[in-house]
Amino acid sequence: MKCFPLFLSFAMCHLGFSDERPNVVLILSDDQSWTDYSFMGHEMIETPVLDKFSEESLTYTRGYVTSPLCRPSLASIFSGLHTPVHGITGNDIRKKGKSKGKFNRNHLQEGKIHEQIYADYEKRDGLARLLGKAGYLSLQTGKWWEGKPQRHGFTHAMTHADPAKGGRHGDAGLKISREGIKPIQSFLDEAAKEKKPFFIWHAPFLPHTPHNPPKDLFDKYLKKGESKFVARYYAMVEWFDQTCGELFEELDNRGLSKNTIVIYVTDNGWIQSVNSGRYAPLSKQAPYEMGVRTPIMIKWPGKVDSKMDKKTLVSSIDIAPTILKAAGVDIPKAMTGVDLRDTAALQKRDAV
Numbered sequence: 001m002k003c004f005p006l007f008l009s010f011a012m013c014h015l016g017f018s019d020e021r022p023n024v025v026l027i028l029s030d031d032q033s034w035t036d037y038s039f040m041g042h043e044m045i046e047t048p049v050l051d052k053f054s055e056e057s058l059t060y061t062r063g064y065v066t067s068p069l070c071r072p073s074l075a076s077i078f079s080g081l082h083t084p085v086h087g088i089t090g091n092d093i094r095k096k097g098k099s100k101g102k103f104n105r106n107h108l109q110e111g112k113i114h115e116q117i118y119a120d121y122e123k124r125d126g127l128a129r130l131l132g133k134a135g136y137l138s139l140q141t142g143k144w145w146e147g148k149p150q151r152h153g154f155t156h157a158m159t160h161a162d163p164a165k166g167g168r169h170g171d172a173g174l175k176i177s178r179e180g181i182k183p184i185q186s187f188l189d190e191a192a193k194e195k196k197p198f199f200i201w202h203a204p205f206l207p208h209t210p211h212n213p214p215k216d217l218f219d220k221y222l223k224k225g226e227s228k229f230v231a232r233y234y235a236m237v238e239w240f241d242q243t244c245g246e247l248f249e250e251l252d253n254r255g256l257s258k259n260t261i262v263i264y265v266t267d268n269g270w271i272q273s274v275n276s277g278r279y280a281p282l283s284k285q286a287p288y289e290m291g292v293r294t295p296i297m298i299k300w301p302g303k304v305d306s307k308m309d310k311k312t313l314v315s316s317i318d319i320a321p322t323i324l325k326a327a328g329v330d331i332p333k334a335m336t337g338v339d340l341r342d343t344a345a346l347q348k349r350d351a352v
Helices: 003-014 048-056 070-079 110-122 127-132 171-175 182-194 215-222 228-253 316-326
Strands: 023-029 058-064 137-142 198-203 260-266 293-299 307-309
Touching (some): 023 228, 048 260, 127 198, 127 316, 137 171, 215 228, 228 260, 260 316
Parallel strands (some): 023 198
Antiparallel strands (some): 260 293
């Protein structure tokens, strides 16, 4: 039994399969309701790119994240751990009084508290570090809260995470997709040059505020009779859909789609207020259906059959073990999620 993995490893190298680990692209929508896609039944919002993606993927419509707030939710997706385990339960530390999130005390040394949070989270082996041990290059783009991405295993990153330069939850990384995908293109060039598999954490600041969509999309939804606030949000959702198309086209043009796993999830829900640019109650920051539900989709051509599953319960903590297993990487015992490809195991759940 112990000899089999060694034999298999030798056989794979001999046959030239050692570089055939799948590439991984993880797409994270930001502040979007599970209802706000055409394929999920929304009668007004148009999402043709993700509609097509859902048809080509194993799509779970009953997906749930671990928190209705972005930072703890993203921390769970990256680490494969529930919030009480990884310890990130809020976004920011308050400037005065008691802190919120992981710490509940007066904080006179805010910088040290931030550093302690980063250091504690760094102890958890997340996706980038675990994949890096298997030879992957990894790129962080978009939303990122936990200090310098390189501390967590990323080989490449857009975010500088320097508070003195205005770093908070992504800084320069938040330009991705809003201003094109050139950093991704450059990263793909380097991965091709080094002949290494890659992992992309793609967390564009979309459809998150500021709701400043292209004028043609805003006008489109405004003409449908929506308030200006709702029209802006709907337009942001369609704009995000368009940027996903830009990324998919890049993978196609490079001949990478066949050997690339693409997984989609959102960080938390959102109900757009009719009368302001904010969210309505019982959505973001609320542990209800509109705060924590999301479609979770996985596409791997030739390896994962496309299907729309409207019954099975899945969780965002299932994403990390799914990626690791597909990449041939050992899954840490602390990760309790289930491989999204194992429908039989998932269907044994009655809760997530």
